Amino acid sequence: MKDKRSTSWIMLENVSHSYGTVSVLNELNLLVNPGEVVVLVGPSGCGKTTILNLLSGHIEPASGSIQTEGIIRTVYQLDSLFPWLTVLENIAIGLRSIPDIARREKELRELIELIHLEDFKHHYPHQLSGGMRQRVELARVLAGDSDILLMDEPFSSLDYQARLHMRTELVHLLEKRPRTVVFVTHDIEEAAQLADRVLVLSNRPATICCELHIDALRPRNLTDNAVIDAMKEILKELGFQTSNNTNMN
Amino acid sequence: MERSKTPEGRAAPVPVASSASQKTTLRFILPITVLLSLLLIWYFISYINLFPAYALPSPGAVLKSFREEMVAGRLISDVIASLWRVGVGFIISAVLGIPVGLWLGQHMYARQAFVPILNFFRFLSPLAWIPFAILWFHIGDKPAIFLIFMATFFPLVLATMSAVATIPSIYFRVAQDYNYKGIELLTKVTFPAVTPQVITALRVSYGIAWVVIVAAEMVGCQDGLGYGIWEARNGLRLDSAVCYMIIIGLLGMGIDRLLAQLTKLPNVRWGYER
Numbered sequence: 001m002k003d004k005r006s007t008s009w010i011m012l013e014n015v016s017h018s019y020g021t022v023s024v025l026n027e028l029n030l031l032v033n034p035g036e037v038v039v040l041v042g043p044s045g046c047g048k049t050t051i052l053n054l055l056s057g058h059i060e061p062a063s064g065s066i067q068t069e070g071i072i073r074t075v076y077q078l079d080s081l082f083p084w085l086t087v088l089e090n091i092a093i094g095l096r097s098i099p100d101i102a103r104r105e106k107e108l109r110e111l112i113e114l115i116h117l118e119d120f121k122h123h124y125p126h127q128l129s130g131g132m133r134q135r136v137e138l139a140r141v142l143a144g145d146s147d148i149l150l151m152d153e154p155f156s157s158l159d160y161q162a163r164l165h166m167r168t169e170l171v172h173l174l175e176k177r178p179r180t181v182v183f184v185t186h187d188i189e190e191a192a193q194l195a196d197r198v199l200v201l202s203n204r205p206a207t208i209c210c211e212l213h214i215d216a217l218r219p220r221n222l223t224d225n226a227v228i229d230a231m232k233e234i235l236k237e238l239g240f241q242t243s244n245n246t247n248m249n
Numbered sequence: 250m251e252r253s254k255t256p257e258g259r260a261a262p263v264p265v266a267s268s269a270s271q272k273t274t275l276r277f278i279l280p281i282t283v284l285l286s287l288l289l290i291w292y293f294i295s296y297i298n299l300f301p302a303y304a305l306p307s308p309g310a311v312l313k314s315f316r317e318e319m320v321a322g323r324l325i326s327d328v329i330a331s332l333w334r335v336g337v338g339f340i341i342s343a344v345l346g347i348p349v350g351l352w353l354g355q356h357m358y359a360r361q362a363f364v365p366i367l368n369f370f371r372f373l374s375p376l377a378w379i380p381f382a383i384l385w386f387h388i389g390d391k392p393a394i395f396l397i398f399m400a401t402f403f404p405l406v407l408a409t410m411s412a413v414a415t416i417p418s419i420y421f422r423v424a425q426d427y428n429y430k431g432i433e434l435l436t437k438v439t440f441p442a443v444t445p446q447v448i449t450a451l452r453v454s455y456g457i458a459w460v461v462i463v464a465a466e467m468v469g470c471q472d473g474l475g476y477g478i479w480e481a482r483n484g485l486r487l488d489s490a491v492c493y494m495i496i497i498g499l500l501g502m503g504i505d506r507l508l509a510q511l512t513k514l515p516n517v518r519w520g521y522e523r
Contacts, residue, residue: 082423097428
């Protein structure tokens with residue numbers, strides 16, 4: 001298998017976009033390096049999803065240029081699995097482009113093991129919990145030759161504990177199958193636990209108002225200093241934390 | 250449901266298990282009680298001669314005529330004739346109607362063009378076509394099949410079409426991500442996404458077909474269940490008419506049960522369990 005880290009990247013240059021008269025993005029510049037996990041955080045309606053739609057090619061930017069290298073897959077919020085297919089068949093969708101049947105079978109076995117759903121492989125999505133369904137989604141996007149994962153608030157419809165669990169799961173999956181990731185969320189914890197780089201977006205029209213590198217190794221605990229420091233920083237940028245109480249009382 | 254899997258009865262006198270088995274017994278006893286009461290009322294009314302015997306045949310007379318019809322073999326051949334007509338008409342309308350519905354569901358301009366006229370025909374009673382059916386197809390299977398088609402085609406098209414309109418757009422988005430195009434998109438995404446609703450539409454339009462066949466056969470045929478009732482009326486043999494009515498009702502229920510089995514297919518269960 002080719003090394004995904006070295007082949008995939010994303011570059012946005014002076015990208016602006018608007019819906020009618022509402023300007024959503026303004027002169028956005030962004031370079032996502034191979035193998036990097038970039039998390040976009042920002043107020044709701046600031047254009048985070050628009051950025052993903054531009055990257056996946058579902059919409060064209062009004063101006064500026066977008067260059068991507070690699071096969072792009074998207075993880076949606078929930079219920080984007082086909083309900084008429086079993087877990088196994090849903091994952092196999094991600095392997096459609098592989099012509100070799102034997103390789104497809106092998107991949108499928110590995111993926112189902114990777115997400116620990118061997119016992120549920122013949123179940124249908126409506127028979128699974130929300131967390132299990134998201135794991136199937138992850139397996140589907142990780143399948144085959146994907147290079148870049150776009151994640152649109154993938155865990156936002158799960159309950160809190162399932163969300164914590166899925167973060168660990170994602171880190172573990174990316175360790176086994178490295179990908180370049182652009183992850184959109186409004187969950188600051190999620191950003192601090194997962195990101196190599198957090199980009200805090202301003203209100204509409206969105207510009208990057210702060211860039212934060214987090215060097216700590218993953219998996220990171222929610223209570224690790226690096227995570228807490230990052231959260232403080234992000235909260236400050238978003239205007240939720242005044243600078244005078246940053247030291248603990 | 251998990252509960253129905255609990256081991257039955259005697260080994261475990263658990264209240265849950267006993268109430269579950271009680272429920273299944275009740276499921277059979279209740280409708281049978283209603284049925285028997287109706288039979289008793291019928292028997293009582295004919296016993297006290299509330300209506301003359303020719304206007305309300307007694308259960309005994311119906312049973313007797315049922316035996317006669319069976320021996321003569323006419324009832325069986327009428328059943329086969331009716332089932333054949335409904336079957337052919339219904340299959341033609343499903344084979345044409347479902348694809349047309351899928352196509353209309355995906356093309357807005359086609360919808361705008363055709364929906365008014367489709368609605369017009371849906372509300373036009375298929376029985377209004379009887380004079381044309383007989384002039385165009387004469388007497389026999391063809392006019393009845395034509396009427397079944399006219400009765401079921403329009404509701405099937407419209408139901409399939411509106412089912413397509415309710416497919417969550419996320420499925421098409423995923424389909425685009427994974428390169429589903431053209432005919433593959435239609436057969437692997439659009440069609441499975443509407444299958445549960447199409448099955449429901451098939452059951453509803455089968456119900457219409459079974460009602461229409463009786464009327465169609467009264468005028469356009471020389472045999473069939475509808476013709477049987479018509480002939481019984483002409484000979485003032487209402488005992489035979491009742492016997493045909495019972496058969497029509499039972500067959501209708503039976504075939505609906507068969508169609509209902511389609512909803513138990515594992516890859517359509519999702520449509521009924523959410």
